[in-house]
Amino acid sequence: MNSIALPSPAKLNLFLHITGRRTDGYHELQTLFQFIDVCDDMCFSIKENDSSISLEPEFASVPFADNLIVKAANLLKPFRQNLAGVHIKINKQLPMGGGIGGGSSNAATTLLALNQLWSCHLSLQELAELGKHLGADVPIFVFGHSAYAEGIGEKLTKVEPETPFYLLLKPNCEVPTGQIFTDKYLTRDTPAIRISHALKLEGHNDCLEVVRRLYSEVDEAFFWLQQFGDAKLTGTGACLFLAFDSIDEANRVRAAVPDKWQAWVCRGCNTSPTHNALNQWITHQHTEC
Numbered sequence: 001m002n003s004i005a006l007p008s009p010a011k012l013n014l015f016l017h018i019t020g021r022r023t024d025g026y027h028e029l030q031t032l033f034q035f036i037d038v039c040d041d042m043c044f045s046i047k048e049n050d051s052s053i054s055l056e057p058e059f060a061s062v063p064f065a066d067n068l069i070v071k072a073a074n075l076l077k078p079f080r081q082n083l084a085g086v087h088i089k090i091n092k093q094l095p096m097g098g099g100i101g102g103g104s105s106n107a108a109t110t111l112l113a114l115n116q117l118w119s120c121h122l123s124l125q126e127l128a129e130l131g132k133h134l135g136a137d138v139p140i141f142v143f144g145h146s147a148y149a150e151g152i153g154e155k156l157t158k159v160e161p162e163t164p165f166y167l168l169l170k171p172n173c174e175v176p177t178g179q180i181f182t183d184k185y186l187t188r189d190t191p192a193i194r195i196s197h198a199l200k201l202e203g204h205n206d207c208l209e210v211v212r213r214l215y216s217e218v219d220e221a222f223f224w225l226q227q228f229g230d231a232k233l234t235g236t237g238a239c240l241f242l243a244f245d246s247i248d249e250a251n252r253v254r255a256a257v258p259d260k261w262q263a264w265v266c267r268g269c270n271t272s273p274t275h276n277a278l279n280q281w282i283t284h285q286h287t288e289c
């Protein structure tokens with residue numbers, strides 16, 4: 001088989017505590033990751049007689065060589081068993097600068113797909129190790145299961161949180177992760193919790209107050225969503241989310257979302273949709289493209 005179609009999902013940080021700052025500027029986190037079934041669609045096709053990497057469409061806002069998809073493919077090149085190239089198609093749905101990890105997810109999906117198509121035979125751990133140099137969120141997408149994370153987000157422990165429906169809301173702005181992590185008012189000293197408390201805890205997001213202060217759109221959307229329950233920020237924003245027991249309830253609030261904001265009703269997933277599709281492909285069930 002020389003092609004594979006894979007979804008590349010978004011993640012939520014159900015809580016995100018910042019417990020310290022390392023000397024290299026990166027922050028020590030404690031966070032709970034869960035995937036949602038809002039995905040980009042990616043398709044990888046081997047090029048037998050051409051060793052190049054190509055992407056369709058290229059992104060208007062990201063130069064080809066800076067695209068995390070291309071960077072991930074280049075990282076894996078030294079491990080391929082022959083000189084085959086790859087043509088990668090993407091149907092981009094996930095907003096950038098949303099705190100839902102779209103770029104990291106695309107990078108991880110690329111590592112997982114090419115590890116198979118190029119017969120690199122790397123373990124998930126080796127792929128995650130390679131991927132963490134592309135972004136702190138890449139390892140969770142390679143890992144492929146809901147996890148409690150520590151370190152800069154790469155020390156992962158598998159967990160099984162509840163899988164409610166979510167309303168995901170994208171205020172009309174992009175939040176650059178680096179800007180939030182360098183803000184002088186960011187809380188960086190939340191006391192560390194023990195892993196045994198990770199699933200019992202309500203938890204909060206230490207980035208919320210800074211993001212609300214810097215981005216009035218997020219502040220307005222948070223204020224709006226909060227009227228329906230315990231609204232939360234994912235990552236460094238801009239996206240907000242609210243959990244619901246039933247899809248009807250989520251759809252009811254979705255119907256009231258002002259037109260200026262994008263909104264999705266989705267479901268929390270403890271196994272990444274990428275891994276589900278990859279396993280089907282490995283067992284020769286139809287996910288070629």
Ligand SMILES: C[C@](O)(CO)[C@H](O)COP(=O)(O)OP(=O)(O)OC[C@H]1O[C@@H](n2ccc(N)nc2=O)[C@H](O)[C@@H]1O
Nearest residue numbers: 025026027104135136137138152153177178181235236
């Ligand atoms: C906020 C989270 O989304 C939580 O899941 C991630 O920690 C961010 O992951 P990411 O977007 O993949 O982040 P990266 O591309 O690695 O880093 C972007 C910038 O955010 C800052 N950064 C990121 C992660 C981290 N643990 N501490 C940091 O201080 C660094 O200044 C870095 O230059």
Ligand SMILES: Nc1ncnc2c1ncn2[C@@H]1O[C@H](COP(=O)(O)OP(=O)(O)OP(=O)(O)O)[C@@H](O)[C@H]1O
Nearest residue numbers: 067068096097098099100101102103104106177235
């Ligand atoms: N394939 C890609 N998809 C999205 N963004 C990419 C990609 N490649 C590079 N980027 C760059 O990465 C930046 C962050 O994009 P991303 O969608 O990962 O944001 P995010 O969801 O806020 O990330 P995170 O939650 O990991 O901080 C974009 O603004 C873009 O410049």
